[in-house]
Amino acid sequence: MTLRIGCTADDFTGGTDVAAAFRRAGLRTALVFGTPDGTTALPADCDAAVVALKSRSTPADEAVADSLAAQRWLWSKGAAQVYFKYCSTFDSTDRGNIGPVTDALLDAAGAAVTLHCPASPPNGRTVYQGHLFVHDQLLSDSPLRHHPLNPMTDSALVRLLSAQTRHQVALIDWHTVRRGVQAVREALVAHQQSGVRHVVADALTDDDLAVLGAAALELPVVAGAAGLAEGLGHAYPAAGPAAGEPLPRGGRAAVLAGSCSARTLEQIAHFHAAGLPSLRLDVLAAASGRDVTGEALAWYERQDPELPVLVHASASPEELAAVQARLGVAEAAARVEELLGTLASHLVERGVRRLLVAGGETSGAVTTALGIRTVLVGEEADPGVPWTHATTGAGDVALMLKSGNFGAPDLFTRALETTGKAT
Numbered sequence: 001m002t003l004r005i006g007c008t009a010d011d012f013t014g015g016t017d018v019a020a021a022f023r024r025a026g027l028r029t030a031l032v033f034g035t036p037d038g039t040t041a042l043p044a045d046c047d048a049a050v051v052a053l054k055s056r057s058t059p060a061d062e063a064v065a066d067s068l069a070a071q072r073w074l075w076s077k078g079a080a081q082v083y084f085k086y087c088s089t090f091d092s093t094d095r096g097n098i099g100p101v102t103d104a105l106l107d108a109a110g111a112a113v114t115l116h117c118p119a120s121p122p123n124g125r126t127v128y129q130g131h132l133f134v135h136d137q138l139l140s141d142s143p144l145r146h147h148p149l150n151p152m153t154d155s156a157l158v159r160l161l162s163a164q165t166r167h168q169v170a171l172i173d174w175h176t177v178r179r180g181v182q183a184v185r186e187a188l189v190a191h192q193q194s195g196v197r198h199v200v201a202d203a204l205t206d207d208d209l210a211v212l213g214a215a216a217l218e219l220p221v222v223a224g225a226a227g228l229a230e231g232l233g234h235a236y237p238a239a240g241p242a243a244g245e246p247l248p249r250g251g252r253a254a255v256l257a258g259s260c261s262a263r264t265l266e267q268i269a270h271f272h273a274a275g276l277p278s279l280r281l282d283v284l285a286a287a288s289g290r291d292v293t294g295e296a297l298a299w300y301e302r303q304d305p306e307l308p309v310l311v312h313a314s315a316s317p318e319e320l321a322a323v324q325a326r327l328g329v330a331e332a333a334a335r336v337e338e339l340l341g342t343l344a345s346h347l348v349e350r351g352v353r354r355l356l357v358a359g360g361e362t363s364g365a366v367t368t369a370l371g372i373r374t375v376l377v378g379e380e381a382d383p384g385v386p387w388t389h390a391t392t393g394a395g396d397v398a399l400m401l402k403s404g405n406f407g408a409p410d411l412f413t414r415a416l417e418t419t420g421k422a423t
């Protein structure tokens with residue numbers, strides 16, 4: 001079996017998002033969590049494989065090593081092109097990891113130039129004059145300025161990326177993109193000849209991303225969010241519409257949320273307003289040694305088994321700042337991730353078979369705790385938020401990994417209701 005395209009994603013929900021994009025483009029797509037090794041198998045007849053790493057917020061040298069291992073494994077499976085999927089809100093800091101990882105992938109491939117575009121129009125992310133917008137706001141005016149790990153306080157992509165690489169960064173503007181595939185190819189060549197390695201492109205619509213995908217088809221490494229991945233997918237000879245992956249149905253349902261993103265907070269409020277049972281974890285109490293996991297499990301056992309439950313650590317920007325001031329950013333995040341990962345294992349052992357996880361880092365922690373390595377990607381409940389079919393030691397689980405800012409406000413209740421019905 002030979003892959004048409006391989007992808008390394010810098011977090012687990014980014015992995016599900018980009019896998020859904022390849023699937024929409026007609027490519028049969030498998031998703032592998034964590035660095036693959038010689039024993040990692042792919043389901044037969046895959047056109048695309050996505051390796052979802054937890055490399056967005058790790059030290060840059062670790063992110064580079066993991067991404068290079070993923071690239072080598074994807075090459076070993078036949079992928080000629082490797083897509084580096086990062087966040088549509090360009091989540092990173094001056095230390096990386098977008099610049100260092102892209103440079104390492106390019107060095108390993110012996111490639112001189114790459115195209116970047118974080119636009120993801122179905123989720124309101126567009127790039128104009130090199131500035132990233134989230135719906136009608138500049139990235140730096142959006143709620144992403146309060147992100148717990150990488151607050152985004154600048155929207156200028158050339159400047160953001162230049163801080164993360166020693167190579168030159170330049171822009172292909174929207175007017176060039178509108179002139180079509182040939183114009184973009186010529187601009188790429190011109191930039192490469194003048195010594196530029198990272199070319200950021202504007203894109204406002206899926207049509208723009210289709211142009212960019214077609215222009216980038218021959219590049220060994222391409223980088224961006226799910227939108228450009230779909231554009232590239234469409235540029236490959238179509239494999240036909242992907243078959244829906246049948247999902248496990250029934251069983252108890254739970255939502256675990258560690259995302260503090262504005263959209264997750266709305267989804268939590270919607271769940272609460274629907275009168276469904278929810279529990280907020282006390283992070284400071286856990287840090288002071290209280291058995292918060294045991295208390296949460298006792299709470300879970302008292303709930304009506306017919307109803308979905310929500311357990312979350314999510315907090316408003318002010319509450320988050322207070323916890324981080326007490327524990328430190330990394331320690332607070334690690335504490336929350338450990339709590340939610342442990343809870344996920346206990347809940348699946350106790351019969352949860354429909355599990356929705358909110359937050360990229362949180363999804364990494366939960367999937368790792370459940371020992372899930374490979375999933376098949378099924379229907380999307382909302383753009384970029386597909387159900388997946390996962391196998392755990394305790395049984396098969398319908399698993400949804402949701403990026404913090406993705407999904408409609410009613411996603412939790414709607415998605416769990418759908419999987420609750422027998423087929």
Ligand SMILES: Nc1ncnc2c1ncn2[C@@H]1O[C@H](COP(=O)(O)OP(=O)(O)O)[C@@H](O)[C@H]1O
Binds near residue numbers: 313334358360
């Ligand atoms: N109450 C809290 N106090 C401190 N950190 C928290 C709290 N709740 C969540 N976090 C941390 O915030 C981070 C949210 O990131 P993530 O799960 O990727 O969500 P998103 O997808 O919204 O970015 C996680 O590392 C999580 O552990």
Ligand SMILES: O=C(O)[C@@H](O)C(=O)COP(=O)(O)O
Binds near residue numbers: 013014015086261361
């Ligand atoms: O590209 C995107 O926006 C998402 O796929 C993604 O990576 C979001 O990150 P999290 O909000 O941290 O899940």
